[in-house]
Amino acid sequence: xxxxxxxxLPHVLLGLLARGPASGWDLKARLSRDSALAxxxxxxxxxxxxxxxxxxxxxxxxxxxxxxGPARREYRLTPAxxxxxxxxxxxxxxxxxxxxxxxxxxxLLERLPLPARLPRLLEYRGLVAQALxxxxxxxxxxxxRRRALLAAELEWADTEAALLxxxxxxx
Numbered sequence: 001x002x003x004x005x006x007x008x009l010p011h012v013l014l015g016l017l018a019r020g021p022a023s024g025w026d027l028k029a030r031l032s033r034d035s036a037l038a039x040x041x042x043x044x045x046x047x048x049x050x051x052x053x054x055x056x057x058x059x060x061x062x063x064x065x066x067x068x069g070p071a072r073r074e075y076r077l078t079p080a081x082x083x084x085x086x087x088x089x090x091x092x093x094x095x096x097x098x099x100x101x102x103x104x105x106x107x108l109l110e111r112l113p114l115p116a117r118l119p120r121l122l123e124y125r126g127l128v129a130q131a132l133x134x135x136x137x138x139x140x141x142x143x144x145r146r147r148a149l150l151a152a153e154l155e156w157a158d159t160e161a162a163l164l165x166x167x168x169x170x171x
Contacts, residue, residue, distance in 0.1 A: 009049045010058075012039055014077060014085040017059060021076040024050060050075055058084055118164045125157035 016022065016030050024046045031039055031046075041049075053059040058081035063071040077085070106124065109117050132150040135143065 009039075009041055009045060010053050011085065011088050012041075013046065013049055013053065014058060014081050014088075017075060017077040018082065018085055021074050023064075023072045023074055025072075027075075053081065056080075114164075118161060121157060121161050121164060125154065125161060128153045128157060 012031070013027060016027050019030075022030070024043055027046055027050075028041070028043055031041060050059060050061070054061055054075070058078060059075045060078050061073050061075050064074045066072045102124065106121070109120060112120065128150055132147065132154060135147050135150060137143070
């Protein structure tokens with residue numbers, strides 16, 4: 001069981017806008033760059049959430065001229081948005097069961113024939129290693145946590161791979 005706050009895209013966007021005004025494209029880029037957030041959303045989801053936040057009075061929007069095409073919509077946090085972000089950040093953590101399709105697949109890996117298990121586990125290990133490399137330096141608590149979790153996941157995958165590979169052959 002993991003302890004975490006229920007995360008919604010609108011709250012993630014409020015947090016990103018607390019760093020400064022941004023367009024939907026800018027927010028998409030920030031989400032992609034910041035591996036500590038471990039969040040992905042397409043532009044349709046981002047703009048839909050921004051419209052809901054604007055209707056709720058949590059963000060304001062101004063059209064800004066752009067030298068590279070049509071005017072950009074720039075979103076900014078309102079005082080109500082700052083209050084909502086603070087309220088959400090201060091909510092108590094609550095235990096919740098995490099749904100993770102990779103974890104479920106790994107848990108059921110034993111259903112595969114033994115020779116097919118190791119390649120699947122090594123594929124997963126490779127993805128974790130890539131994510132760890134992409135995670136960058138731990139300059140914030142969230143980044144350090146993400147790196148620690150990925151490092152633990154990598155260690156687990158190495159241990160499981162060694163167990164699946166069996167004992168080394170005697171010379």
